[in-house]
Amino acid sequence: MKHALGGVFAALMAGTVAIAEDVKPTAVAFVDGTVEQSLTGQPGDAAEGRKVFANRKQGNCLACHMNADLAEESFHGEVGPPMDGVADRWTVAELRGIVTNSKMMFEGTIMPAFYVDAGYNRPLDDFAGQSILTAQQVEDVVAYLMTLKEQ
Amino acid sequence: MNMKPWIAVVVAGIASTAAAQDQNSLTIEGEDMVTEAAAPAHMENLDTIYSGWRFRSGETQALETDDFDNPAFVFVDQGIDLFDKVDGTEGKACSSCHENVEDFAGLRTQLPRVQDGELVSMENLINDCRTERMGAEPWKWSKGNMTAMTALIGLQSRGMPMDVAIDGDAAPYWEKGKELYYTRVGQLDMSCSNCHEDNYGMMIRADHLSQGQINGFPTYRLKNAKLNSIHGRFKGCMKNIRATPFAEGGDEFKALELYLASRGQGLSVETPSVRN
Numbered sequence: 001m002k003h004a005l006g007g008v009f010a011a012l013m014a015g016t017v018a019i020a021e022d023v024k025p026t027a028v029a030f031v032d033g034t035v036e037q038s039l040t041g042q043p044g045d046a047a048e049g050r051k052v053f054a055n056r057k058q059g060n061c062l063a064c065h066m067n068a069d070l071a072e073e074s075f076h077g078e079v080g081p082p083m084d085g086v087a088d089r090w091t092v093a094e095l096r097g098i099v100t101n102s103k104m105m106f107e108g109t110i111m112p113a114f115y116v117d118a119g120y121n122r123p124l125d126d127f128a129g130q131s132i133l134t135a136q137q138v139e140d141v142v143a144y145l146m147t148l149k150e151q
Numbered sequence: 152m153n154m155k156p157w158i159a160v161v162v163a164g165i166a167s168t169a170a171a172q173d174q175n176s177l178t179i180e181g182e183d184m185v186t187e188a189a190a191p192a193h194m195e196n197l198d199t200i201y202s203g204w205r206f207r208s209g210e211t212q213a214l215e216t217d218d219f220d221n222p223a224f225v226f227v228d229q230g231i232d233l234f235d236k237v238d239g240t241e242g243k244a245c246s247s248c249h250e251n252v253e254d255f256a257g258l259r260t261q262l263p264r265v266q267d268g269e270l271v272s273m274e275n276l277i278n279d280c281r282t283e284r285m286g287a288e289p290w291k292w293s294k295g296n297m298t299a300m301t302a303l304i305g306l307q308s309r310g311m312p313m314d315v316a317i318d319g320d321a322a323p324y325w326e327k328g329k330e331l332y333y334t335r336v337g338q339l340d341m342s343c344s345n346c347h348e349d350n351y352g353m354m355i356r357a358d359h360l361s362q363g364q365i366n367g368f369p370t371y372r373l374k375n376a377k378l379n380s381i382h383g384r385f386k387g388c389m390k391n392i393r394a395t396p397f398a399e400g401g402d403e404f405k406a407l408e409l410y411l412a413s414r415g416q417g418l419s420v421e422t423p424s425v426r427n
Binding site: 056060064074075078079110113120125126130132 | 334335336337338339340341345346349350353354355356357360389390393394395
């Protein structure tokens with residue numbers, strides 16, 4: 001009986017793992033620059049996303065985008081559009097596509113792709129073969145952006 | 152697709168242009184510097200070029216106007232000492248052949264240039280003298296003795312307009328430099344032009360993006376309190392975008408140096424400049 005239960009439990013675990021497996025950077029399905037499915041199969045954590053957005057070693061999104069929600073952080077950049085009310089202007093699928101690889105929507109943009117791990121020219125060894133953010137971090141940032149509403 | 156975001160992008164672009172380069176004019180030790188000029192004909196995407204000085208804070212700008220206040224002059228003084236210092240097997244100093252350092256007036260404006268079929272920067276010329284005439288060890292490209300010397304020699308051209316040759320023998324090097332300028336590199340996948348042509352005048356986090364002009368090198372940076380070579384700065388930029396830098400003194404950076412120098416044609420040499 002114990003063995004049988006253990007078997008069921010193992011099967012459940014395996015099932016959970018399969019559901020939670022991240023979409024690989026090369027396997028992300030874009031439709032007109034948008035990405036419908038969560039990269040992790042789960043909703044992101046907006047509070048974590050807020051940290052990733054500001055962290056210079058992670059998203060460092062503030063380097064280019066002003067964001068009134070992060071008024072406590074100094075030095076907001078102005079290379080990209082401001083983030084205030086961004087959830088009113090874009091759908092979650094559009095934001096996921098833009099964070100994952102904005103070049104799929106905006107050809108020639110300066111914005112880095114945050115979930116692409118191959119095809120770079122002369123990447124530093126420390127970053128070769130890696131994406132800037134993990135699938136979880138992308139989902140967290142997307143969840144955070146969806147909280148930035150003005151209306 | 153909803154078009155509203157595009158409008159937001161355009162409006163943000165227009166709003167931010169107001170905060171671009173300032174209107175200040177630079178006078179160093181009573182001599183007027185050209186910090187703004189019509190872009191040279193070869194530049195397709197800009198009408199006006201600006202010295203990096205125009206993008207710095209008032210406090211940083213002020214440091215460059217007076218040689219007593221300019222922290223780079225500590226290193227120029229070291230350069231003066233090195234110029235007279237005997238080194239190597241031949242028992243010579245720079246001054247053994249070059250009696251007066253002022254004779255180098257104009258040299259900075261023309262470098263890099265093609266000599267004997269090779270593109271050479273000022274650092275190459277200095278090291279050629281050291282190894283071939285003095286019998287001394289070459290200096291490392293961006294080390295203190297080298298930047299002290301390039302500062303001293305560059306200073307002799309201060310106030311003179313940048314004027315590198317880009318045709319004839321120089322053309323293939325210039326083309327290569329231009330290609331590098333527009334090539335995206337690193338994990339952030341950016342080219343020089345993405346920041347310094349498309350977005351100069353904008354803030355990128357705490358930094359005010361300039362046009363990336365090199366008319367003031369070597370430049371004293373408040374950030375590291377020393378003189379910084381042109382190639383050393385290229386290396387820093389590449390690391391910032393998580394790219395493996397090319398070698399200092401290598402063909403790629405020399406070609407890029409030529410191309411950038413040509414984008415500053417007409418700006419005054421400000422060596423040694425002060426930046427953040």
